[in-house]
Amino acid sequence: MTGRIILTGDRPTGRLHIGHYVGSLRNRVAIQNAGGYEKMFVFIADAQALTDNFDNPEKVRQNIIEVALDYLSVGLDPNKVTLFIQSQIPQLTELTFYYMNLVTVARLQRNPTVKTEITMRGFNAEGEEQAFGSGLPVGFFCYPISQAADITAFKATDVPVGEDQKPMIEQTVEIVRSFNRIYGETLVEPKAVLPTNSACLRLPGTDGKAKMSKSLGNCIYLAESADEMRKKVMSMYTDPLHINVSDPGHIEGNTVFTYLDAFCRDEHFALYWPDYANLDELKAHYQKGGLGDVKCKRFLEKILNDELEPIRARRKEYEKDIPSVYEILKKGSEAAEAAAQATLDEVKKAMKIDYFNDKALIEEQARRFGDL
Numbered sequence: 001m002t003g004r005i006i007l008t009g010d011r012p013t014g015r016l017h018i019g020h021y022v023g024s025l026r027n028r029v030a031i032q033n034a035g036g037y038e039k040m041f042v043f044i045a046d047a048q049a050l051t052d053n054f055d056n057p058e059k060v061r062q063n064i065i066e067v068a069l070d071y072l073s074v075g076l077d078p079n080k081v082t083l084f085i086q087s088q089i090p091q092l093t094e095l096t097f098y099y100m101n102l103v104t105v106a107r108l109q110r111n112p113t114v115k116t117e118i119t120m121r122g123f124n125a126e127g128e129e130q131a132f133g134s135g136l137p138v139g140f141f142c143y144p145i146s147q148a149a150d151i152t153a154f155k156a157t158d159v160p161v162g163e164d165q166k167p168m169i170e171q172t173v174e175i176v177r178s179f180n181r182i183y184g185e186t187l188v189e190p191k192a193v194l195p196t197n198s199a200c201l202r203l204p205g206t207d208g209k210a211k212m213s214k215s216l217g218n219c220i221y222l223a224e225s226a227d228e229m230r231k232k233v234m235s236m237y238t239d240p241l242h243i244n245v246s247d248p249g250h251i252e253g254n255t256v257f258t259y260l261d262a263f264c265r266d267e268h269f270a271l272y273w274p275d276y277a278n279l280d281e282l283k284a285h286y287q288k289g290g291l292g293d294v295k296c297k298r299f300l301e302k303i304l305n306d307e308l309e310p311i312r313a314r315r316k317e318y319e320k321d322i323p324s325v326y327e328i329l330k331k332g333s334e335a336a337e338a339a340a341q342a343t344l345d346e347v348k349k350a351m352k353i354d355y356f357n358d359k360a361l362i363e364e365q366a367r368r369f370g371d372l
């Protein structure tokens, strides 16, 4: 039996932000550095991004390098991890086509992401809500199947992702089970690896309202300058009832405290705010009253800077040699293609469509026709 195989990816539709970081990227780097796995793959899901950006290929193309730089700058190491681009691995498309036989239209319609797109998607020119309905492109409709191909092509066992991706992993497990039942034990069931800290599962935007999203303008990007980041932290949503410093403050739904939950460790207090031993003490003071938001924001800013500074520095280094970043992706894509081909060979054998390698088939047919 093989050991753990780690695989995950992101759509190249924008720069990655600290929501991606605490939700998955930080986890990936920890897994990478802990070792003990057989292989680790991290990829840029450009073909998937095209399923809902097919009319904007330039956007996807521009964001390949952004995401690659984000990967390298958080500390993913191309000597330990295979970094690759999805569209460069044709075996993934081929697997997708075979897996399509194993999934019903009704099952895809129940997939929460697909369902949202079918029932409510943006507004038309008149400002009316526009649902895709049966106008949903087939490519988008099928992307959960293509995601199953991404995962199974590498026999991934562990998929570190954000919470929103759980339904995709469930869909993959169902496809694996159907495949193995019909064609014989071939594919490996993956499991999602989620952060254990609940603040990290769905980090809200700086406005506190929703999860971070580029269109809402409430993101702190990994590549953010220290200046920009300070402005964003200082304008963060806190507790609207906490008007005077002496007022009791609320922690729930207070973005500054949610971010502290995601980023703060006890040693940060020793370093920057020795009045408190840990976050619980700070929270207790805030709730009692007598602690202002600005002090908490300054503390958060220092912590975020500590975390982002090495990331910014590494990004600057890689930015000096962009062609070498593409070279890393090219080498990674070649290695990934070989791995995916090995699985595709097994899949075709299991599905009895490996005719030219099937000596027994050829002999059997020769005998049959010879006997006529």
Ligand code: TRP
Pocket (backbone or CB within 6 Å): 007, 008, 009, 010, 011, 045, 048, 147, 150, 151, 159, 161, 165
């Ligand atoms: N759906 C993921 C996202 O939106 C990207 C992705 C594509 C992925 N294929 C994957 C993640 C396979 C994990 C495993 O970010």
